[in-house]
Amino acid sequence: MWHRLVEPMGFLFGPMAQEAIRQGVALPFQNSTAAFTAVLLIEGDSASGPVPVGAVPHAWLPVMQRLVSPVPDAGLPAGPLVMGILNTTPDSFSCAGQHYHAGSALQAAEQMVRDGAGVLDIGGESTRPGAAVVSPQQEWERVGPVLEGLHQSMPDVPLSVDTRNSLVMERALAAGARVINDVSALGHDPAALPLLAKQQCGVVLMHMRGTPQTMEQHTHYTDVACDVVRELGQRVEAAVEAGIARERLMVDPGFGFAKTQEQNVVLLRRILLLANLGCRVVCALSRKRMIGTLTGVADPAQRDSGTVAASLMAMPFGNPLLRVHAVASMAQGVRVWQGVQGG
Template identity: 85%
Template sequence: MWRRLVEPMGFLFGQRAQEAIRQGVALPFQNSSAAFTTVLLIDAEQVAGPMPVGNVPNTWLPVLQRLVNPVPDAGLPAGPLVMGILNATPDSFSCAGQHLQAGQAIQAGQQMVRDGAAMLDIGGESTRPGAAVISPPQEWERVGPVIEGLRQALPDVPLSVDTRNSLVMERALARGVQVINDVSALEYDAGALPLLADKDCGVVLMHMRGTPQTMAEHAHYTDVACEVVRELGQRVDAAVAAGIARARLMVDPGFGFAKTNEQNVVLLRRVLLLANLGCRVVFAISRKRMIGALTGITDPAQRDSGTVAASLMAMPFGNPLLRVHNVVSMAQGVKVWQGVYEN
């Protein structure tokens, strides 16, 4: 199914996009106010175009329609959402140990919401390259009190748990978490797919090859953007086959996971290819090594400006989830982008 992909190009925004759609020279792009005028047609390794959308052969129209159809919201509010990161870990690559104590994490989450976060993502296992593996009970000891405290303090704010383990998923869902965010795309724990098939939560499938301990060995691609989309498509198919409704699924391209800095840049440049999957998109690029490579900034905590610049490249989707450490700067960036391109 994923052999054929359409890459949208030639974007217009706001009133110009609507006028171009009326004139028949552009097509609307999913849930946004944007429109695209040209495309590349990618069939395996064969590429045709760029060509105007009106010249696309009839045999490609079903594939093209994927880029036009509105994407389900996965049970979350509409529009772009800033997702604040709460890592209750001692060894994450950024903010290590700052939220390890439940009280600290709960206070930080409340501040993130005041700063503009629409939801919070809580993690108890570091997935940085080479991170140590911990047991599911250890992971739950870290995130359980944070989830329970935030659920009481912020009853109306959607919560996500960043985990690969079905034990943590099940306990988190029982305590009111609305989204499961799995860096392994439900491959790591055999119990994850059947568990989530019986739930109604949102599910984030992230692209990664191997594990955090081995992923650097798998960063070999002919066309990183197309291969990421196709491999994520296979995980979407597996989730749907297991009984998880497609409308609940979201996809994350997995910046920094089994990808070199150069591959991350190419993936970011062509990230709108993810529209082929018909799922809400999660962008988790905050403070990552590729931003350091592009800016020369070695301290991850000083990479927030670069994070905003990179994350805004997801805004044409209309309803991305932007997962960041610094909520204030990202919320400002979203408002500026909306003011320029949507009004």
């Protein structure tokens, strides 16, 4: 069903968008105050030139509907959310060991919430290229005390656990997690799909080819943006067929996972193509190598300004999750964008 994709173009925001919709020259874009005036019609490997929204052939209207229909919130608060990253690993690429112990992790989490985080994402396994593999039990020993402490101290804050292992998923949900964030899109552990089908949590499906150890060998794409959307679409369908309700699903294009620098840039430039999937979008660019290459900043901890600039590319969705290490600066960026664009 993903042979045909529609790519929105010609965006307007705020009052200008509403006036263009009233005049019939633009269509509303999903959950946002934005509107688009033209599209590219992509069929297989071929794409049309820009087509005004009023001139789209009738046969394409079902695909167009994906772009204008509101997207479910996947059980989280509505609107754009800043997702604070809490790594409990000793070898994270950007904050190695900083929150490895439960006490420091809890303090950091409380500060993130004060800074504007709407959800916290806790991870116990590094997925940077070439990262060492840890057992599910080791991963839970890192994540469990932090998750349990957070759920007890701030029960109203939605907690996400970044894991690809069903043992960690099951224990995390029992301990109060509301979201499972899987970099393998539920493809790593065969028990993950049937386990989550019996739950009510939100589920993030991230695009990656291969594994963190092999992904850099899998960077051949015909069209990286279309290929990522189609491959994520297949994972969405697999989750739905396994019994996970579509309204619980979120998608992450996987910046830096089986993509070259050039491919990451193209994927970000065309991120709104993900609207074809009809799922809430997670944009996880924080401090990544692509930010360092674009800015010339070698130290990942100094890439937060670039992270904010790049992450705002997802704001037209209306309800993106912006996954970052530095919550305060991202929250400021969101408020400024909303104030200027009328959101």
